[in-house]
Amino acid sequence: MSVLEKINSEELIALESQYGAHNYHPLPVVLSRGEGVYVWDVDGKKYYDFLSAYSAVNQGHCHPKIINALITQAQTLTLTSRAFFNDKLGKYEQFITDLFGFDKVLPMNTGAEAVETAIKICRKWAYESKGIDEHEAVIVVCENNFHGRTTTIISFSNDANARKNFGPFSDGFAAIPYDDVQSLQLLLENNKNIAGFLVEPIQGEAGVYVPSEGFIAKAKELCKKHNVLFIADEVQTGIARTGSLLAVCGDCTCESKCEQQNTYTRPDILILGKAVSGGVYPVSAVLADDSIMHVIKPGQHGSTFGGNPLAAAVATAALEVIADEHLAQNARRLGKLFRLKMNEYIQNSTIVSLVRGKGLLNAIVINDTEQSSTAWNICLKLAENGLLAKPTHGNIIRFAPPLIMTEEQLLDCVSIIISTLQEFEK
Numbered sequence: 095m096s097v098l099e100k101i102n103s104e105e106l107i108a109l110e111s112q113y114g115a116h117n118y119h120p121l122p123v124v125l126s127r128g129e130g131v132y133v134w135d136v137d138g139k140k141y142y143d144f145l146s147a148y149s150a151v152n153q154g155h156c157h158p159k160i161i162n163a164l165i166t167q168a169q170t171l172t173l174t175s176r177a178f179f180n181d182k183l184g185k186y187e188q189f190i191t192d193l194f195g196f197d198k199v200l201p202m203n204t205g206a207e208a209v210e211t212a213i214k215i216c217r218k219w220a221y222e223s224k225g226i227d228e229h230e231a232v233i234v235v236c237e238n239n240f241h242g243r244t245t246t247i248i249s250f251s252n253d254a255n256a257r258k259n260f261g262p263f264s265d266g267f268a269a270i271p272y273d274d275v276q277s278l279q280l281l282l283e284n285n286k287n288i289a290g291f292l293v294e295p296i297q298g299e300a301g302v303y304v305p306s307e308g309f310i311a312k313a314k315e316l317c318k319k320h321n322v323l324f325i326a327d328e329v330q331t332g333i334a335r336t337g338s339l340l341a342v343c344g345d346c347t348c349e350s351k352c353e354q355q356n357t358y359t360r361p362d363i364l365i366l367g368k369a370v371s372g373g374v375y376p377v378s379a380v381l382a383d384d385s386i387m388h389v390i391k392p393g394q395h396g397s398t399f400g401g402n403p404l405a406a407a408v409a410t411a412a413l414e415v416i417a418d419e420h421l422a423q424n425a426r427r428l429g430k431l432f433r434l435k436m437n438e439y440i441q442n443s444t445i446v447s448l449v450r451g452k453g454l455l456n457a458i459v460i461n462d463t464e465q466s467s468t469a470w471n472i473c474l475k476l477a478e479n480g481l482l483a484k485p486t487h488g489n490i491i492r493f494a495p496p497l498i499m500t501e502e503q504l505l506d507c508v509s510i511i512i513s514t515l516q517e518f519e520k
């Protein structure tokens with residue numbers, strides 16, 4: 095068979111199954127094109143994308159401004175490595191640090207790499223600034239966290255499937271239940287070796303758990319009191335997804351640094367990924383002030399691709415789109431409408447027990463066991479009806495469309511979701 099020969103979706107799925115590692119379990123839909131809130135499969139069927147590549151495509155598929163930046167820069171200079179300076183990185187660094195209100199950024203590629211970077215910075219800071227004895231630093235994490243797939247990161251996961259037979263694991267982590275300030279306080283008061291608290295402001299992968307109001311602010315206050323770094327992993331919640339530029343911005347929709355707002359909880363280290371590039375290119379970032387970032391010296395950390403001019407150009411354009419198109423405000427408004435409509439439906443539903451979320455990061459909980467295939471079957475039916483979404487854990491379906499969605503499109507999606515759910519009502 096010629097590699098150029100047109101083949102159908104079953105054959106394409108069979109190729110992935112035969113030649114690719116089986117580390118994912120995708121819905122049987124083969125996509126070949128995307129534009130805005132829509133994607134098309136190889137047979138030309140059109141779908142609403144209600145996952146946005148796990149919140150990476152916040153700006154919509156193939157956003158013209160981001161694609162233009164990609165093409166222009168790809169024709170000019172793509173990769174220099176950090177052995178040399180390039181003419182895009184410094185400007186991007188100035189732009190992103192100003193946007194988020196930090197002294198410095200350390201550019202990486204994937205979310206997991208950025209989390210690893212934050213852990214390394216935090217530990218080094220603990221030994222060189224806080225004065226913890228070498229190898230004794232502890233980073234507090236939350237149960238049911240998701241921060242990526244590297245061996246260090248899965249060391250502090252409590253997802254059995256993510257960990258099984260990948261040991262031995264890294265030491266230096268202690269877990270508290272999510273949204274539990276008392277447990278954090280207890281740990282901080284009883285262990286002088288705590289260097290940082292790593293937290294998702296909303297636990298996305300776990301099933302879109304929004305903590306109680308004040309949790310993030312109180313956790314930061316405790317960290318400050320105990321000279322512990324408050325590290326926010328906004329890889330999934332950031333870049334306007336939850337109705338503000340960052341989830342730690344609280345109720346502010348200003349789409350730029352929020353230091354003046356009383357709802358803002360400023361992290362000591364901020365971790366970004368995914369939508370930093372609008373899903374066009376892998377770009378992640380770790381931001382911190384000089385007093386923390388200064389611990390990293392030449393030769394101590396890096397990545398061949400991190401900070402390349404193509405990434406810098408794409409990320410600059412992608413972040414500009416968020417403000418240009420007021421995507422935080424749109425996410426906030428449409429998120430409220432989505433939950434309102436879903437709650438109206440749920441009142442008389444036997445199949446859905448609740449909807450929760452913030453901005454356009456939402457989930458519904460299906461009234462069945464975690465082991466059941468009901469949520470998966472609902473997602474198959476949703477696809478048949480023209481909307482793509484995926485279960486997170488067993489009976490939870492995450493809904494995260496591109497933030498450029500219009501109200502009319504959202505209402506259309508709500509009616510697809512409701513009519514699909516009705517097929518499953520008992």
Ligand code: PLP
Pocket residue numbers: 148204205206207209240241242243294298299327328329330331367368
């Ligand atoms: N952190 C959080 C909160 C995430 O949701 C994810 C991915 O879903 C990651 C980190 C890892 O990002 P990546 O898949 O780009 O490594």
